[in-house]
Structures are given as C-alpha cells and as structure tokens.
Amino acid sequence: MKPTIRDVAKMADVSISTVSRVMNAPESVIESKRIRVLEAIEKLQYQPNSFARGLIYKKSFTLGLLIPDIENFYYTGIIRGMQDACIKLGYSLMICNTDRDKNRLLSYIDAFHEKQVDGIVFASDIMYPEYYEKLVRCRIPFVLLSTHSYEYEIPSVEIDDEQAAYDAVKFLIDLGHEDIGMIGFNHENSISGPPRYQGFIRALEEAGLGRNGEKIRYATHRFEHAYHAAHELFTDYPELTAVFCVADEFAMGVISYLKDRNILVPGQVSVIGFDNLRMANMFIPKLTTIAQPMYDMGCRAAEKLHEWLTTGTVEVLREKMEHKLIVRESSRQR
Amino acid sequence: MKPTIRDVAKMADVSISTVSRVMNAPESVIESKRIRVLEAIEKLQYQPNSFARGLIYKKSFTLGLLIPDIENFYYTGIIRGMQDACIKLGYSLMICNTDRDKNRLLSYIDAFHEKQVDGIVFASDIMYPEYYEKLVRCRIPFVLLSTHSYEYEIPSVEIDDEQAAYDAVKFLIDLGHEDIGMIGFNHENSISGPPRYQGFIRALEEAGLGRNGEKIRYATHRFEHAYHAAHELFTDYPELTAVFCVADEFAMGVISYLKDRNILVPGQVSVIGFDNLRMANMFIPKLTTIAQPMYDMGCRAAEKLHEWLTTGTVEVLREKMEHKLIVRESSRQR
C-alpha cells in the first residue's frame, strides 16, 4: 500500500499537520522535528497523493496540448518546447493528437475537462465555434498556437505568415525568377493558408509579376498530395522556374516529383519550403526554407497560458514570433 | 464555480447518494427521480470531480509513456498506436520525452508517481537498475517497448532484431553484394545494437563473407553522426558496394555522404535502412528498409500493460512482433 501522510507522521512521531508543514512551509517547523520527518519521508518514499491535493487546490498542475498530427516534425518541435517550459513552470503535460479529426478533438476536450487540466494549448488549426463553445462551457482557459482568432479574444502565439511568405517569394524574385508557382494549403480548413497566399501575391505584384498569381495548386498536409499537386502544377505551367511551398513536406513532394521527371533542383527549378523542419537539413538537396521557431513557440505558448492562469490576464494578446529565411541547396540564381 | 454533486442533489431534490447512483448504477433508482437527476445534471453541466473519484478508486485511469526522442518518427508511430489503444481501453495518456537524459527520465518517473499513473510503457532503451529500482519502489507496473530485460522479469514488446538484421543483410547478399559495411548503434548504451550486429555477422558468415565482419562504424542516433560515420567507413573501405544501416536516419546520412562524394545510390552502392519511418518513402532515393510495425507495437504495449493491470499477469512475457523487408530504390543488383 502506498504510504500516506499518516504513516510518515506515525514514524516521525508527530501529527500529520506537522508533516504537511514540512512539505509546504519547512521554516515553520523546528529543526529537530523537521529532520525526523524528512527522514521518515525518505525512508517510506512518501509522495503526497495528488488526488487529495487536487481536491483542495482545485488545480491539477497539468496542461493539455492539442495537436493535429504528431507525425509532423512541426508539432514535435512544439512539443519539446512546451514540455521544457512545463518542467520549468512546475506543470505536467498531457499531449493529445487529434489526427485532424473533429470528433476526436471534441472528445479530448472532454477528457481534459474530466482530468481537470488547468489550461490547454490549442495547436489544432482553426478555432471553430463548436470548439470555442465547448471550451468555454467547460471553463478551461486556453491559448492558441500557430493559429489565432479575430472573432474571439483569445491569446495566441504565431509567426507573421503573410510577411514570411512574402519574404520567401521575394527571395526567389531577387534570385531572378519570374515564373513562380506555389503549392498552398486549401483555404477552407486552414488558418495559415490565406495569409501565405496573400504574401505570395504581394511579392509578385510588387515585382510586377502579378500574372503569376494563378499558378497555384493546393495540397492537404502530406507529401503524396504535394507530389500530386506538383504534377498538376507543372502540367499546366511547364515554364515555371521556381516554386514556393507552404510546408517543407510539400517542398519534398515537389522535388520528388521533379526528380521523377528528370528536372534538376536547383539546376532547372528552385524550390523553397516553409517551417525548417529537422528533415529540411537531411533531404537531398537540403531545403531552402522559412524557419519558424517551433521550440520557442511551444515555450511561449506554455508561458502565456501560465501567465493567463496565474494573473488572469496576458501582456500581449496576439503575439508574433520571428521567422527567418534559411538558404540551403534547393534554390539558385536564375 | 464548478457544480458539485451537492448542487445536483439540491436541484433535483434528492440525496447525493441518489445522484451518485444515477451516474454509476442507473437501474437502481426509480425512474421519476432518475429523470429529475438527469435533467439537473444536464442543466448544470455537471461533471464528477476526478480528484474525489481518484481518491476513492485509487486509480487515475492514466498511463504514462516514456520515450527517448520525440523528434524521431519511430517514436511518433508508437505514440499514435498507443494513444489509439488507450482510447479504446478508457485510459488517458501522458507522454514524456526524455531527450535521452537519465536524470530527466528519473524525474519523469517521479512525476508519474505523483500523478499516480496506473502504469508506464517504457520505450527508452536500456532498463538500467536505477530505473528498475525506482519503478519498483514507486510500485508502478510497467512494460518495455522495443527493449527487454533478461535480468528482470518484465513484460516486453519488440521485434526480433537479430533476425531482422540478418534478413536485411541476407537481402544484400542475395543481390550479389560481397563487400558490405555497416553503420551500427554503439553497443554500450543500446539494446538493439548487439543483436543487429549479430544478425549482420551471421548473414555474412553463412555466405562465407566473414572477413567483412569488421567493416563497421558506429553512430548515435542522429543523421549528422551517420554522415560522419559513413565518411570514416568509406575512407577505410572504399571497396564497399553495400551498407547495412540500423536506422533509416543513418541510411539517409550515408546516402547524403555518398551523394556529396558523387557516389551513386543505388548505382554504385546499395544502402538498406531499418524501421521504415514515414520519411523512408519520401527520401530520394526511397529507402529499402526493414519495416517495424511501430503503430501496432504501441497498441500492443498499451494492451499488455492493461492486461497486467487488470489480471495481474500477462499471457506472453516477452512478445515478438513481425518485421518485414520493404524493397524500394536504394538497393540494386550488384
């Protein structure tokens, strides 16, 4: 049987109050007893029962993280950052992978509610009203990661997608490319789809290349879709010399397609990705890409949630992190 | 304030016992009252407090998962499998990423202990006595995943590493290769290192190629190390026409190195990986590899733990899952 505070008290020959005090306010108990208690704790390997504690504090000291796809390095970076921040802040972390399934997400919120997590980081794309209402009904505070909401006042952490996309495309233009295509996210079920499209368009128009604005195909997260989208794109626009991809996995799909067609990257076509996943540096050729600070974003999201939980407010509601262009081997001067 | 069972009782004008019964044994309360209670529950959005419940049941209905490296697709596959199994079995899942840090792992065990997880799946390489003793002291049941222990009697789920390595090398031999090198895991801090080495040696010796038994370099998990190890390997043995890698990430590192040296894969050198990560199918060239059923292994580990928790025993102590050779583009007839 797990030892309880009572067992410790008995062994140290003090009351349970004293044991509790040794754990929570050690200064308030006289040294001789404190030592006895500490010894008993050590000997019994006593660990306070978190159920009893939770009952009193009405807190679980656990945060929840909702991610859409754990098989995406983007989210694993976030997890590492958030977990490290949680350790620093004294929280445990409960990670749930929704596999982009709405019902699954909803049922994870129930699970979080039942387990009384103190707060949730929601890194699962769009904040649909269904989700929002459920979270509010359950009275669970939450912050958004890599997404935002203008409809509701929810703290969020993300990069400036429009500017990042602009920077990527501007880079291609500066390399001398004039026929630039894009593999994007569908706009309906994606938060970052529209702003990245906007950035693409802005860079083109600024350079007087507006006519390229339609050389776009869409894919849904996976390599295979991007491969297929690349096929469509190059079938319709064989003149392209550069492609802007809104995800590194898309860039890999495009490059694989071009490879199969015996089109050299970056010899004939430059490809730029987005995210700077760990894989971007392992692929052949190594990917030129826009780096997101995934690890830091995970940290910030946890810190922000903590801020919200402890102070009841948040310094910056919608926080932007810095992105960065990383030039590697998949792009070349035209 | 969160509504309690008392609020429901008051609203429905019954005792709290009745409310509790409605939730746990509905048939035992007469219909008229049951309906009143259900209505009150609905109106108040009542959800039983899991702390109070845990206090009584002494169970958290939560399992813990310890993994060494969340930025490795191998483990993300496992996570998916285990999470799905947990949903089916009615558990929540708490994932902790140790980053291969001993102290961190130890402190996660403390966290699991404090949170009173019902059991742990340990997918973190070697079961050092330190870990074992701590887990036993904390009285937390656990099972091993992708690792095992002959020293202790612990349930485990893994593949037959020796046979899998043998199959991989045999495949290369059957393709006509006679100069085969290997990039392995260091034997000191790895469970699968030695058996995969044994499999490599057995296949070579069986084919009368025993002299190749020393054409081996070691790396520690990461692409960059494998790249470096490949450099050493090919500097010492430029005659190699095939390389057996004990991880897909190693295979990518080797192929990148060969690419930089303008050595064609599979044209001049065949490379075979291990694991069949999602990336194996995205790399250029697509990797020939030994597939491990990561998803199923995650499932099985959770089921096994559940079996252990509920029945107090386990049908097969050390369970082996099937591996499979997947032939893609990184290997070719000599």
Added chain:
DNA sequence: CCTTTGTAAGAAAACCTTTTCAAAGCGATT
C-alpha cells in the same frame, strides 16, 4: 509575579465522491 506576545504543533474541518449500512415502505406469506 502577572500579563502579554509570539511560536510551535495538534485537532478538526473542508474538499467531493463512492459505498456500506440502516431504515423505511410495501406486498406477500404464514
């Protein structure tokens, strides 16, 4: 020497649920 102040530590209440035990109601059997 008596009163006040302060410190250390125990007793007991509170947190919320489940479950055991007891009691009440009621029809059926002797």
Added chain:
DNA sequence: AATCGCTTTGAAAAGGTTTTCTTACAAAGG
C-alpha cells in the same frame, strides 16, 4: 396480524491532504 423479503433511499464513513482554529508553552515586558 405478525413476519419476511425486496426495493428504494438517505445518512454517514472513508479516502489523503491542506489549512484554520486552538492550545500549550516560553520569553518578554510591566
């Protein structure tokens, strides 16, 4: 009419901790 057995319900205990309230005692101040 008394007893029995059954169903339904409420009261109360238990689970482990924190915290408030009290008490006991020692030191300081008048």
